[in-house]
Amino acid sequence: MRIGFHTLGCKLNQYETEALASSFRAGGHTVVSGAEEADAYIVNTCTVTGRADHKSRAAVRNLSRRHPRSLLIITGCSAQLEAEALASLGENVLLVPQSAKGDLMALAERITQSADIPSGLAQLRRESTPSAQDPFALRVQGGLSFHTRAFLKVQDGCDAWCAYCRVPQARGPSRSLDADEVLRRAAELESAGHREIVITGVNISSYRSKDVALPRLVRELVGATRAARFRLSSLEPESLTEALAESLSLERVCAHFHVPVQSGSDGVLARMRRRYRSAGVIEGIELLRRAKPDPFVAADFIAGFPGETPEEHGESVRLIQETRLAALHVFPFSPRPGTPAAGQRPAVPQRIRDERAAELGRISKALLQAYTQRWVGKETDVLIESGPGRAAGEARGVSGNYLKVSVDGIPADANRKGKMIRVRITRSGEICSAVFVRPA
Numbered sequence: 001m002r003i004g005f006h007t008l009g010c011k012l013n014q015y016e017t018e019a020l021a022s023s024f025r026a027g028g029h030t031v032v033s034g035a036e037e038a039d040a041y042i043v044n045t046c047t048v049t050g051r052a053d054h055k056s057r058a059a060v061r062n063l064s065r066r067h068p069r070s071l072l073i074i075t076g077c078s079a080q081l082e083a084e085a086l087a088s089l090g091e092n093v094l095l096v097p098q099s100a101k102g103d104l105m106a107l108a109e110r111i112t113q114s115a116d117i118p119s120g121l122a123q124l125r126r127e128s129t130p131s132a133q134d135p136f137a138l139r140v141q142g143g144l145s146f147h148t149r150a151f152l153k154v155q156d157g158c159d160a161w162c163a164y165c166r167v168p169q170a171r172g173p174s175r176s177l178d179a180d181e182v183l184r185r186a187a188e189l190e191s192a193g194h195r196e197i198v199i200t201g202v203n204i205s206s207y208r209s210k211d212v213a214l215p216r217l218v219r220e221l222v223g224a225t226r227a228a229r230f231r232l233s234s235l236e237p238e239s240l241t242e243a244l245a246e247s248l249s250l251e252r253v254c255a256h257f258h259v260p261v262q263s264g265s266d267g268v269l270a271r272m273r274r275r276y277r278s279a280g281v282i283e284g285i286e287l288l289r290r291a292k293p294d295p296f297v298a299a300d301f302i303a304g305f306p307g308e309t310p311e312e313h314g315e316s317v318r319l320i321q322e323t324r325l326a327a328l329h330v331f332p333f334s335p336r337p338g339t340p341a342a343g344q345r346p347a348v349p350q351r352i353r354d355e356r357a358a359e360l361g362r363i364s365k366a367l368l369q370a371y372t373q374r375w376v377g378k379e380t381d382v383l384i385e386s387g388p389g390r391a392a393g394e395a396r397g398v399s400g401n402y403l404k405v406s407v408d409g410i411p412a413d414a415n416r417k418g419k420m421i422r423v424r425i426t427r428s429g430e431i432c433s434a435v436f437v438r439p440a
Helices: 011-026 050-066 077-081 083-087 102-110 117-126 167-171 179-191 214-224 242-248 266-272 278-291 310-323 350-373
Strands: 002-007 030-033 040-045 071-076 093-095 150-153 196-200 229-232 256-262 296-303 327-332 379-384 395-399 404-408 420-427 432-439
Touching (some): 002 011, 011 030, 011 040, 011 102, 040 050, 040 077, 050 071, 050 077, 077 083, 083 093, 150 179, 214 229, 229 256, 242 278, 256 266, 266 310, 278 310, 296 310, 310 350, 379 404, 404 420
Parallel strands (some): 002 030, 002 040, 040 071, 071 093, 196 229, 256 296, 296 327
Antiparallel strands (some): 379 395, 379 420, 395 404, 420 432
16 A cells, blocks of 8 residues: 655654654555655644644645545644544545544554555554554654654653643643653664654653653763764753753754744743743853854744734844844744633734734844854764755755755765765855765
8 A cells, every 4th residue: 555644844743754654664555755646645734823724724635636536644733623624625534633643553554455444443443552642652663754864752742831832732741751762762763874863842841751851861862872963853941951051062962952932022921821031041042052162043933922012022133133043933923722822912913913024034034144154164064865966976964053055076975865974064045055075
């Protein structure tokens, strides 16, 4: 059976898609991308914003129209919270909520080329398989289907209940994978040849397994492996402590950090129910700069949160400038059903939300240009993510500090996906240019 995959949203969704793909591949099925012909497609949806829900529905509608005879299995966070809307998009749609996504891992072992997938899922549900309740049953078995960098899920769910976010509704409370199992899975990924492992979860800052919190976990991951570098997917501002910074200073931890700041205004942060204020953001980012020389620090910002005044928006701009961020991920405020912020007043008009988001977007482009320009003439290690390009010695990859790089002059024996090479940056930009120096 040919199984296609289409993924929306975060790195955690990408990891879970890779886990599902590996289980079907291990079961003897052919795994293809969502753009290829398949007997069944698994769509892993996202609900973090209204736009994400819209994109999830559009993906399902498009697949249903293009492949009316294929089964569409819809899972993920939007499937958990918007099941009725998604199920109505086609007669060939089968909903598997986020809470039962683990059933799809078990399903791959059961079905044959002619198996009836809906009946197989119904049987699994009658048997009450443990995987449906275990968020860590989703794990990659063997190689990756869609990525070069390996993902390692160490945490799921969230207890923060920020005013704008419905992810806790979709994924439940925070749970952490046992630390010994984290180390075992990391060692397996390295043994399989992966040179970079991305540590991911809904809120990895809340990781705790017995007496092991995130700072100790990072140290133990480095100690349990030989050469793999580690990238942390996202760090909450209140988690940026001296103890964490000390762990992040280790050589094989990437100098790339993503911080969901959301606003530089203390008033807005209070209305968002965030657990920190602007001074804590500034202090935390300074700790990251002490941990690594000139790290790539990106941040999320929400533009036009209910009640946000021009002065409060200006406070965000000033914080961005003061912290010298490298890039921004900007979202116009999107009211999410069932969240406190959906009913907060006064609402900022959509036009103003979009204008403020556009302003932050322009600032982000200037920040990225300034950051990449500082790296021209410097050397860094790059993981090749695409094979040889149009010219034999070309490839594209990503550096430890998250520079996206196009590299020339790579010898044939060093030019393959997953290989780490040393390069010198020759030109800045959203995609930097570089020349090959040596294998890394």
